Amino acid sequence: MLAIEPEKCTGCRLCETACAIHHEKICAPEKARIRVTKWENEGVYIPIVCQQCETPICEIVCPMHAINRNAETGAMIIDDKLCVGCKLCVQFCPFGGIIVDDKTKKTAKCDLCSGEPVCVKFCQPKALQYLDATTLNLRKRRTAAERFSEYLKKMLTTI
């Protein structure tokens, strides 16, 4: 999965820029499938992108059955030929994971770049990482346990 750790994000927007250039061959934040949402005055930056949900609301609401999972990467892919541009997916996605192309008025979303997400390659602070959910889960657990471990280590060594 495309894992996001907002606390590492520095807000540089390289992910957006690279995404749009890679997919659309143009530099335009509006065309990027990923977007860094910012609260500048508080210093909070959160990259937002499709989470490739297990029960994808976009798939459920799509009247044309145009959104389907790619078996290899697990990405939800929009079939351009089937999409009629009704934008129900845009309305229902809880993450704003789906964008609308100005010209075609049809929708587009993160396709995980066939398993090699360009945004991840550009993310120096590693706020974006491409890894499986179990690895992410183990990492998160370790981070959560770290504080406790320091306390424990201290306690054990003093005894």
Add this chain to the structure above:
Amino acid sequence: MVFNRKIAHINLSNGKISQKIVPKALRAQYLGGRGIDMHLLYKHMNPKINPLSPENLFIVGVGFLSGIPCLGSGRCDIAAKSPLTGAVGDSNIGGFFAPELRFAGFDHLVITGKAKKPVYLLATDDEITIKDASHIWGEDTFEAQTLLRRDEDDENIKSLVIGLAGENLVKFANVRTGMKNSAGRTGMGCIMGSKNLKAIAARGTIPVKFTHPDELIEYCMQMNDMITSTRWSKAQSRWGTMIIYSNTNTTGLLRTRNFQLNRLEDGQDLEPENIDRYSIGTSGCYGCSVHCRHRYVLREGPFAPLFGEGPEYTSLGAFGTMVGCKKMETILIANHLVNKYGLDTLETGGLIAWSMELFENGILNEKTTDGLRLEWGNEEAVFDLIQRIAHREGFGDILADGFGGAIAKIGKDSEYYAIQVKGMSNLHSDERPTPSFALGIATSTRGADHLRSRPAIDMYGLPEDTLKEIYGGPVADDYNSYDGKSRMVWWQELLYAVTDSIGTCKFQTVFCAVHAPKWEEFSKLIQLATGMEFQKSHLMQIGERICTIERLFNLREGFTRKDDNLPERYYKEPTPIGLPVARNKKIDKEKFKKMLDEYYELHGWDKDGVPKQETLKKLSLDNTLLNLS
């Protein structure tokens, strides 16, 4: 496409706005950003005007490569005739404004005249509107940006704003964007204030098409790897520019107590590691993989709660070493205050440090400073004076005019203590042990300034063969030496003129690492992004053209060789402390003159620093080029 972006001419007096595509011929000669700004400044400005008159131009320029995903490509160049120096006014700013202006369809704005009441400009897709800013006038630089976003009901509005300092025509008021980014030097915020222009907001959705997008992406990835693999960049990513302090304070390359000492004794609290007590993470400008500034939170004390970004190495000097303050917290508060009011951190600190020395030697006293005890390390006085400068209150009003105005009011005997060139304060580096840096600040077209050349590569103990390979001629590996240093300064000036014109970050060039991007990499990036082909020699010529047109501007304003000089103290007082490499060093006047001669020669200027006819011809700076608009 890059080539469909426009120049907009905006007259605030009569509200007239015109637009035209940036001529490709101008791109070939100047690329964009600082280059084109300087052309416009020289061409459209009448000589000897009062910088605060409506006639002055306020020019905004987006870098030629703005929007590429590497090297911090979001930089913007701001130019005018400087109210502080009367010379070239030029300041570069990062953040996210430049790409947004480019997405709105504009690469350059040339603003003239003066609005009758406070206004802001809004650039949206191919359109520029002048809007009422009465409700924003008086707001600080953070709140002003929030209000603009709210006004336009769009969180993605990016803006350049001024604070109280700009409104009050403080001569070193800056222009700001975001929490931290500032076009700090030469008083560009004062020019905005003089035009009743509170802000320039941009929001655009016009895509930029690069010529070879797939190869560009690959190459940009290589560029990011190239820069993040340098030790300098790794250290910067972690601690920001403050990392320089560890080195310079240990060695003795930091002016302390104005210019009395060259290192801060007991200055441990200013070591960059101490920012960790306040940092919640780092922050980067557009397209930057280095992210050199901290986001910090101050949770206690009279100014808390406070969120800020930075501080830079320069602020450690401005509100630390130069004024004798030794606490990180002082820096964080002062940094926040100058950002809030929109003051150049460096000029503010330089002037306060100077006042403190004048206070110590009796040229100033409590009567003249309105009761402020300007003693070394008095942080309350520093905070107080920052606010008085921004409000132009009492003694703050005197300092608000910069060194030129303040010396005229305080008296001629104060001039000796002013560490400035062409009326602009130097930063807190002490250049007496490093002749290359000394030459760089003396020749900088915008007044004492390290970012025009920053010739630091000889400080890394590199073999002379390597230096020769980079600079194309012999350069001594000893940084105390004068040999070949003119070549370093000249070469770096050309490189940075081009860096400022393509709109990438200087930190991501040979700023502190020899194997960082330079000419060849710039050529390739330009080719992939725009299709234009430039060899290294062409780019160097563009750099030369930019430096020379700035020189022509200054000559036209009455600056001559005598202004490419250092404060007398550099020649008279040797550095008192520091490591042997930095101790007991002063600048040798004769050797300095020789360096200056060599430097002029390399630029193709005569002994008086006037560009030779053949140089002007070679650079097409005769009339043909100046007719381009």
